Amino acid sequence: xxxxxxxxxxxxxxxxxxxxxxxxxxxxxxxxxxxxxxxxxxxxxxxxxxxxxxxxxxxxxxxxxxxxxxxxxxxxxxxxxxxxxxxxxxxxxxxxxxxxxxxxxxxxxxxxxxxxxxxxxxxxxxxxxxxxxxxxxxxxxxxxxxxxxxxxxxxxxxxxxxxxxxxxxxxxxxxxxxxxxxxxxxxxxxxxxxxxxxxxxxxxxxxxxxxxxxxxxxxxxxxxxxxxxxxxxxxxxxxxxx
Amino acid sequence: xxxxxxxxxxxxxxxxxxxxxxxxxxxxxxxxxxxxxxxxxxxxxxxxxxxxxxxxxxxxxxxxxxxxxxxxxxxxxxxxxxxxxxxxxxxxxxxxxxxxxxxxxxxxxxxxxxxxxxxxxxxxxxxxxxxxxxxxxxxxxxxxxxxxxxxxxxxxxxxxxxxxxxxxxxxxxxxxxxxxxxxxxxxxxxxxxxxxxxxxxxxxxxxxxxxxxxxxxxxxxxxxxxxxxxxxxxxxxxxxxxxxxxxxxxxxxxxxxxxxxxxxxxxxxxxxxxxxxxxxxxxxxxxxxxxxxxxxxxxxxxxxxxxxxxxxxxxxxxxxxxxxxxxxxxxxxxxxxxxxxxxxxxxxxxxxxxxxxxxxxxxxxxxxxxxxxxxxxx
Amino acid sequence: xxxxxxxxxxxxxxxxxxxxxxxxxxxxxxxxxxxxxxxxxxxxxxxxxxxxxxxxxxxxxxxxxxxxxxxxxxxxxxxxxxxxxxxxxxxxxxxxxx
Numbered sequence: 001x002x003x004x005x006x007x008x009x010x011x012x013x014x015x016x017x018x019x020x021x022x023x024x025x026x027x028x029x030x031x032x033x034x035x036x037x038x039x040x041x042x043x044x045x046x047x048x049x050x051x052x053x054x055x056x057x058x059x060x061x062x063x064x065x066x067x068x069x070x071x072x073x074x075x076x077x078x079x080x081x082x083x084x085x086x087x088x089x090x091x092x093x094x095x096x097x098x099x100x101x102x103x104x105x106x107x108x109x110x111x112x113x114x115x116x117x118x119x120x121x122x123x124x125x126x127x128x129x130x131x132x133x134x135x136x137x138x139x140x141x142x143x144x145x146x147x148x149x150x151x152x153x154x155x156x157x158x159x160x161x162x163x164x165x166x167x168x169x170x171x172x173x174x175x176x177x178x179x180x181x182x183x184x185x186x187x188x189x190x191x192x193x194x195x196x197x198x199x200x201x202x203x204x205x206x207x208x209x210x211x212x213x214x215x216x217x218x219x220x221x222x223x224x225x226x227x228x229x230x231x232x233x234x235x236x237x238x239x240x241x242x
Numbered sequence: 243x244x245x246x247x248x249x250x251x252x253x254x255x256x257x258x259x260x261x262x263x264x265x266x267x268x269x270x271x272x273x274x275x276x277x278x279x280x281x282x283x284x285x286x287x288x289x290x291x292x293x294x295x296x297x298x299x300x301x302x303x304x305x306x307x308x309x310x311x312x313x314x315x316x317x318x319x320x321x322x323x324x325x326x327x328x329x330x331x332x333x334x335x336x337x338x339x340x341x342x343x344x345x346x347x348x349x350x351x352x353x354x355x356x357x358x359x360x361x362x363x364x365x366x367x368x369x370x371x372x373x374x375x376x377x378x379x380x381x382x383x384x385x386x387x388x389x390x391x392x393x394x395x396x397x398x399x400x401x402x403x404x405x406x407x408x409x410x411x412x413x414x415x416x417x418x419x420x421x422x423x424x425x426x427x428x429x430x431x432x433x434x435x436x437x438x439x440x441x442x443x444x445x446x447x448x449x450x451x452x453x454x455x456x457x458x459x460x461x462x463x464x465x466x467x468x469x470x471x472x473x474x475x476x477x478x479x480x481x482x483x484x485x486x487x488x489x490x491x492x493x494x495x496x497x498x499x500x501x502x503x504x505x506x507x508x509x510x511x512x513x514x515x516x517x518x519x520x521x522x523x524x525x526x527x528x529x530x531x532x533x534x535x536x537x538x539x540x541x542x543x544x545x546x547x548x549x550x551x552x553x554x555x556x557x558x559x560x561x562x563x564x565x566x567x568x569x570x571x572x573x574x575x576x577x578x579x580x581x582x583x584x585x586x587x588x589x590x591x592x593x594x595x596x597x598x599x600x601x602x603x604x605x606x607x608x609x610x611x612x613x614x615x616x617x618x619x620x
Numbered sequence: 621x622x623x624x625x626x627x628x629x630x631x632x633x634x635x636x637x638x639x640x641x642x643x644x645x646x647x648x649x650x651x652x653x654x655x656x657x658x659x660x661x662x663x664x665x666x667x668x669x670x671x672x673x674x675x676x677x678x679x680x681x682x683x684x685x686x687x688x689x690x691x692x693x694x695x696x697x698x699x700x701x702x703x704x705x706x707x708x709x710x711x712x713x714x715x716x717x718x
Contacts, residue, residue, distance in 0.1 A: 050615035055519070090523070096614070097521035108516040111509075112263035117256070121517070124252040125526040127245030130622060169520065254624040296671055303669045337667055356666055371672070413672045438667035469669055537627065544634035551641050555648075574672045579652055580645035 002029040002052060002177070002208075007061035009047050009233075021047040022058070023233035029210065031067060031176075033225035034203050037212040044233035045212035046181050052210065053179045054084055054096035061085070065099070097126055101170030103180040107162050109154045109169070116141065116150040119168045126173065133172060140168040144198070160191045167198060177208045184215045192217040199223060250533075253526060257533040272538055278495045279546025279594060280553070284561065285488060286586045287554040291578035296473040299411060303469060304337070304438035305447060308454055309462045316462075318433040323458060327439060330453050332446045338434030340423050344388060344416065349377050355416045357423035365419045368398035372406045373413030373574060386416070391428040398422065409576040439463075495594065506605040514606060518614040527610035528603055535602030539595040547587065555580040 009022040022044040029035050029052075037045040050056045052063060065082045084095060101122075109118050116137055123133035141147040144164040149157065154165060163183070170178055180199075184192040192215065199209050200223045211218055219227055229237040261268045308327065310319040321338060328336040340357035353374055357363065368386060380386060386398045404412040424431055441450050451463040514527055522530075553559055558577055621629075 047615075055615035056613055093521065093523050102520060104519065108519060110260075110513055110516055113256075113259050117259055121256070122520040122522075124256055125249055125522050125529075127249040127252075129248055130252055130255065173521070251622070251624045254627065255622060258623045258627055299671065300669070302664045304667045307669055339667055354672075358666065373672070409672065411668055411670075411672055415666075415672070417666065438669075466669075473671065540631060541634070544631065544638050548634065548637050548641070555645075580641075580648045582642040582645045584642065 001031050001066040003064040003066060004028075004048075004052070005062050005064075007048070007051060007058045007063065009044075009051060009056070010059045013059065021233055022051070024061070025233075025235050026061075027228065027235060027238060029208070030226065031208050032203065032206050034199060034209045034211065034223055035226050035228060036219045036224050037210070037228045037230055038214060038219045039230035040214055042232075043230040045230055047233075048230070049179050049181055049210060049212050051085075053100045053102060053177075054092045057085055065095075097122065097173055099175055099177055101173065101175035101178045103166050103170045103178065103183050105182040105185050107166040107186075109162060109165060111155050112153060114151050115146065115154055115157070115165050118154055118165055119172055121172075122169060123172050136174070137168065137172055140171055144168055159187060160194065163187060163191065163195060164198070167195075171202075175207070177210065178202055180209065180211045180213075182213055182215075183211060184213060184218055189217065196221045196223055249526075250529070253529050254533050254537075257530055257537060260530075261534065261537060268538065272542055274498065275495075275538060275542035275594075275598070276546045276549075278491050279542050279590070280550050281491050282488065282590055282594075283547045283550035283587075284553050284559060286583065286590065287550055287581070288559050288578065290581045290583045290586065291554065293474055294581045295410060295579060297470065300466065300470045300473060303466050305441045305444065305466050306439040306451060307339075307464045307469075308437040308439055308458075309464065310436075310458070311460050311462050316436075318430065318435065319437055319461075321432050321434065323461070324434070324437050326457065327437065327454055330450060330457075332442055332450050333439060334442050335440040337438045337440075339436050339438050340420055340429065341435050342423075342427050342429075344426070346378075351377050352414065353416050354414050355418065355423065355426065357420040358417045359420075363417055363419040363422075364401065365421055366398060367401040367419070368422075369402045369404065369415075369417040370400055371404045371412040371415040372409055374416060375400075375403045376575075388416075388426060390426045394425075396422065396426050406575070409574045413574040413576075492593070500601070506609060510606075511609045514609045515612060515616050518610070518612060518616070521614075524610045527606065531603045531606045531610075532599060535599035536595075539598040543591060543595050547590075551580070551582075554578060 004025055004027045007022055007025045007027075008020065010018060010020045012018045025044075025048060037048065039045050047056070051058050063084050065084060082095070084092065087095070110121065116134070119137040119140060120130075120133055123137075126133075138147065138150065141150050144167065146161055146164050146168070149161060149165075154162065157165065170180075178199075184195055187195060196218065199211070202209055203223065203225075213219060218224075224241050226238070226240045226242075228235055308319065308323070310317050310323065319338065324336045324338050327333060337359075342355050344353045344355045345351075346353060351374075358369070363369070370380065370386065374380070378386060380400050380403075382400050382403060384400050386400060388396045388398065390396045398416075398418060404415065418426070423429060439450070439454075441447050447465055447467075451465060454461055454463050517527055517530070518524075553561065555578055558575075
């Protein structure tokens with residue numbers, strides 16, 4: 001369970017061009033569910049997801065991870081709550097790497113290297129043995145039916161293949177939470193539906209999935225468990241679809 | 243510990259994959275880098291080798307050479323000087339040297355003709371250097387005809403050829419008897435080209451030199467240390483050709499490193515953003531860039547130095563010999579004794595590998611410190 | 621084998637060869653001590669003062685024995701040698717006389 005309390009994110013604070021991307025959001029995201037953040041661009045969805053994903057710190061407010069096996073060295077057994085906003089940088093990075101997987105709007109794959117290398121990329125700095133995560137990467141490629149492409153360079157791939165590579169990469173460190181930012185923005189209807197099917201599978205594997213999107217294929221999907229509507233940095237509606 | 247090693251290996255793995263992406267560009271970069279190191283290292287090896295050779299050989303040179311000057315130009319020294327100098331306290335021996343140059347119009351070579359002492363040089367026989375033997379195509383027992391200054395031919399039988407190991411000092415030498423020498427050059431008897439003076443105590447050399455200069459105001463004593471110093475300087479890395487080659491290759495290297503340092507392409511910047519967004523830390527990105535710089539520069543350094551060593555000491559530096567040894571008709575064909583100067587190699591390392599690696603990392607520093615969420619905002 | 625290990629192996633081998641260079645030089649020097657002795661003997665018996673480089677140019681074959689005024693000589697006390705003569709400080713009185 002992810003708990004947000006009074007999260008505010010301001011940019012350029014104190015200057016004339018100050019603006020508040022996320023304004024005092026308090027929210028609970030349930031585990032092992034698909035949560036969609038819906039809203040027009042500029043509504044603060046992405047900013048909110050980057051803070052949940054330990055990529056950025058909120059200006060104020062706190063974020064708790066409950067019952068998430070986060071890699072915090074000083075975490076004692078039995079204490080299930082991690083307050084991530086106050087953690088030092090290096091712990092934050094560890095949590096980000098081990099707990100969250102990211103799927104980006106532009107896929108953000110590295111050109112010139114193979115599909116397999118791209119998938120393994122997030123595992124490189126963890127210090128895990130290459131053989132281990134290589135096996136996992138191949139397994140993921142197998143799961144997404146793109147094993148035959150493992151030696152190919154990413155620039156030769158089609159949109160759907162790129163997307164599956166991006167998803168495989170998000171999963172390489174075996175995260176419990178997957179965050180996707182406008183994942184269907186560059187996909188046609190068929191591929192978008194395919195994406196939702198994959199998301200459904202992830203949920204079935206017990207992962208929490210957080211998606212920011214203003215695509216009806218995503219937020220109208222029957223797979224979605226809860227929908228958070230945002231506008232101008234604030235949550236205007238939050239409901240369970242079940 | 244194991245995790246740290248794995249992290250390095252993994253990041254190195256990505257570095258290599260990433261370098262191989264632009265194979266042509268990076269290989270040419272490596273080749274150019276290698277060439278710079280190769281040239282610089284060859285130069286260092288060559289110069290150090292020559293300097294050492296000169297130092298070792300000149301160790302046995304006479305302590306002092308006394309010349310006589312007439313109107314500021316070198317002139318012959320009367321034997322009377324030798325006797326008087328020998329009487330100075332501290333001087334153990336004075337040997338008048340007879341030497342001169344013989345220009346061979348046949349092949350344009352210039353021989354250095356010396357009179358050996360009476361015990362080693364027999365009349366009408368000559369000991370020649372390997373260089374002379376080569377240009378005149380001579381073997382032991384052959385006759386070497388020289389034209390004396392009064393146009394009379396002088397026939398010399400080759401009694402020996404200096405071993406090629408002594409090429410660096412004797413390639414162009416013709417050693418004959420003093421009588422033949424006087425006949426060849428129409429050289430006045432009772433005079434010498436200069437005097438080789440041996441002194442008992444090296445510390446007394448300046449005093450002896452001062453005494454000689456006071457006694458003979460027209461004399462010019464040259465100390466062994468001065469000759470040695472000249473040779474050291476001549477071959478010093480600051481000297482002449484060396485400096486020019488060094489400066490130009492260093493300069494081109496600086497231009498090239500500067501270009502590299504300032505040129506962080508938009509694509510590279512974006513890539514760093516991607517890495518940050520998928521969980522790489524700033525230190526991971528910098529490690530990647532460190533490896534990127536090190537892979538190229540360390541490989542170039544090690545290979546360049548090894549190749550230069552082979553080039554200079556096994557192949558006798560065919561690429562630079564002309565420029566560094568000087569061109570000549572009689573070309574001293576010698577093999578240098580291998581010398582490795584750790585200090586110079588360290589300087590080379592710190593002048594090339596360190597700045598290059600730094601130049602690769604520094605421009606990425608700012609790109610690497612961007613927030614990981616920046617990639618989300620593309 | 622992984623590419624990183626291949627690279628490290630390659631670098632390791634290069635490094636070992638690099639480290640062996642001074643050892644090789646040392647051995648070669650020891651081996652050639654006899655040769656040097658031969659040269660030294662020649663030097664002693666003939667009282668030579670110069671190396672045999674650029675033999676045609678009088679001012680390079682015998683830099684030690686040049687006139688006080690000669691082409692390319694930068695200073696009357698300088699020991700002439702082209703082109704380095706222009707860069708080498710002459711032995712001015714009181715300076716660095718051993």
